[in-house]
Every structure is written in C-alpha cells, then in structure tokens.
Amino acid sequence: HVQLVESGGDSVQDGGSPKLTCAASGYTDTLSCMGWFRQAPGKEREAVAITENDDGTTHYADSAKGRFTISQDSTLNTLYLQMSNLKPGDTAVYYCAASDMGGYCRGGHMTAYNYWGQRTQVTVS
Numbered sequence: 001h002v003q004l005v006e007s008g009g010d011s012v013q014d015g016g017s018p019k020l021t022c023a024a025s026g027y028t029d030t031l032s033c034m035g036w037f038r039q040a041p042g043k044e045r046e047a048v049a050i051t052e053n054d055d056g057t058t059h060y061a062d063s064a065k066g067r068f069t070i071s072q073d074s075t076l077n078t079l080y081l082q083m084s085n086l087k088p089g090d091t092a093v094y095y096c097a098a099s100d101m102g103g104y105c106r107g108g109h110m111t112a113y114n115y116w117g118q119r120t121q122v123t124v125s
Contacts, residue, residue: 004116051079
C-alpha cells in the first residue's frame with residue numbers, strides 16, 4: 001500500500017507561482033507513475049501532469065504546458081508541481097495520485113491511479 005500526503009495549496013493572486021508537494025510512503029518501489037490531478041467546481045477531475053517513474057518521462061495537459069512543471073526528488077518519494085502564471089481558471093482542488101498499474105498510467109486516466117492523496121485547495125483571485 002502507498003500513502004500520499006499533499007501540501008502547498010493556498011490562496012494566491014492572479015499570476016502567482018505556488019509549488020505543491022506530495023510525500024509518498026509505503027511500497028513506493030512498486031509505482032509506475034505519479035501525477036497531479038485537479039477538479040474545479042462543477043467540472044470533472046482531470047490530469048494536469050504525469051511523470052513515469054522508470055525513466056522520468058513527463059506528460060502535461062494542454063492547459064499546463066509552459067506554466068507547470070512536475071518533478072520528483074532523487075528517491076522518487078516526493079513529487080512536486082511548480083505552477084506559474086496562475087489564472088482564476090486554475091482554481092481547483094488538486095490531488096496527488098500514484099499508480100502501480102504499469103504503462104497504463106501514462107495516459108492520465110483516473111482509473112489507472114489507485115492511490116490518492118487527501119487533496120489540497122488552490123484558489124486564484
């Protein structure tokens with residue numbers, strides 16, 4: 001089993017650059033992907049950025065490209081999401097997620113992620 005704990009969510013001004021952190025513990029050696037998802041009010045949860053643990057390949061939603069950067073520390077147990085130039089449309093609950101389902105996770109489908117953090121709120125105004 002894997003536990004995920006997010007931190008870093010907050011209220012930020014338009015154009016702000018917060019950084020989210022996710023600490024993973026447990027059987028993290030089994031993970032194939034880790035990623036960040038978000039869910040805005042009235043919308044479905046969507047993948048924002050994914051990283052593949054075997055080689056560090058990253059995938060970004062179009063809305064995140066050029067503004068968000070996903071990264072991990074050398075142990076692969078801490079996941080980060082550096083966000084920049086935030087807009088009100090980025091206001092959402094952000095989730096850290098992890099998958100031990102192999103390559104299926106790289107598509108960013110929610111069903112491929114079996115471990116989820118408790119979520120953290122990011123509000124842009």
